[in-house]
Amino acid sequence: MEPSKKSKRITCLVVLAIAIISLLDEVQMITSRRKTLLEDEVMKDSMGDVGDFVDDADTPIFWHIPNSGGSSMKSYYNCMGLVEASEIGLEMGLARSGLTDIAFTEYPTIATQMFDAEHQARFFTLIRHPIERTASLFHHQISEMMKEEGIHKPDLAHLTLEDFARQRIDSKDNGGFMVSSLTDKRHSDPLTNDDLERAKDILRHKFIIGLMPKMEESINRFDNYFGWHTIRDHERCFDVCIRQGKRSDSYENVEESSEVWKMLEKFHYFDMQLYEYALELYDYQANLVLVQSQDELVVGGGNAPVESN
Template sequence: TTIRPGIVRAKKMGLVQSRTADLIFTMEPAFAGEQLFDPQNKGRIMALFRNPVDRLVSKFYYLQTATWERTYKPEWKDMTIVEWAELPSEDENFMVRKLSGKRFSEPVNEMDLILAKEFLRQRVVVGLMGEMTESFRRFNIAMNVDVQEERNRRCVEEYFGVKDADSGVKNSNKHPKVVEGSPEWRALAKKNHLDIILYSYAERLFEEQKQIIDSYTAQDSENKQ
């Protein structure tokens, strides 16, 4: 279900209707939601958002050294971020593209931004990478995961517990930071201006959803009494 052909295959096989999968991971949330689910078989979408400039900077440095990746780019080592930002790229406004259902080859515009915002507002439990612990607390509530169970508690501690100073963060890629307002930041933000707007909207939804998510736990407590 990561890409469109897999989603189409899952639909033909009746994956959602079979109730054999508790979680579905995909890079095509709009397409997956449209193809896999129906009024009798609904789901909840949970998504973790990262500042678009931070994501691109991480990608720039990661693919310079990631020899194991199919998209390894050793030639980027000889480029500055500003030079890299000027290259043609299908990765521009990645979040708007994915949430509006556009393909990489298709341009995106303000209308797609509106569609992406509505998709977030109506369908997504929003998480932020800068608020990982709180985000996964909400995801657990939305999925009705009991974090007091031993296996679940160990999982939470492994990812969010106290770590040794040199142990690092899972799936992290250490690289120089780009400061907001710098030439590098401005170059990437200009090319991904729709994603910048969408990310600001996601931050707003993150704040607005807290009360809604917390009401789930209050309601659950009342039902248990």
């Protein structure tokens, strides 16, 4: 039996719909690829490589990852008298003015757009274990909410880190703050292994890495790299803001064998992988930044570790 005109028409429409969907997918892939290439070109021009000399026209940018020592860093560099530019200030042209010594941002891809090949952003950051950072965020939020006057919150006393973790997991948050921020993804966007590899590549080439558990050593590296170790108040500010200013967390650490650890480890999968890679980079960069004298800074070294597929 020959198919009717109606069935032929339906078949044609289905085939056409499939063809259109395939074409749209291909266009989306091409658009995404072009966007990535464009972003890579912007980063190549606007973000200095860690192995290059820091030029006077460059601006050090601290990537402030929440609950990872950013407040202490601000206090320290303000104490030393460094002129800080806000993100609004960068947008208004301070990035190219030569009038600022340092800037802080939570969104490095946005800050990068304010610079160019002649006035590059030189990024550095303190990185904390993702699960420890989430635990710190939880206790900080509870503490701040309990301080609010005139508001009775009996439920807060019973809220646990596990409750908080379940809320995060049930939300649209992808659990990869660091990977999302480096790859210009929304925190609700699904992440892929390609995003992770791109984030690793950016960290490897564009960031001087510091670690929260090694904060003093990390800051010494930053200061050596940017020449801030020669500032007159360096030692006093370091002692007051870093050595004496260390905040000891009043809550217990999350046990690695606990259920909440396992939940957060899965939730933060991509950031966990990036953190492990950052540990490798930190060890590598010990040989990258060397101070020869008070006035001379040498930056050099071999290739940074590359993930094997």
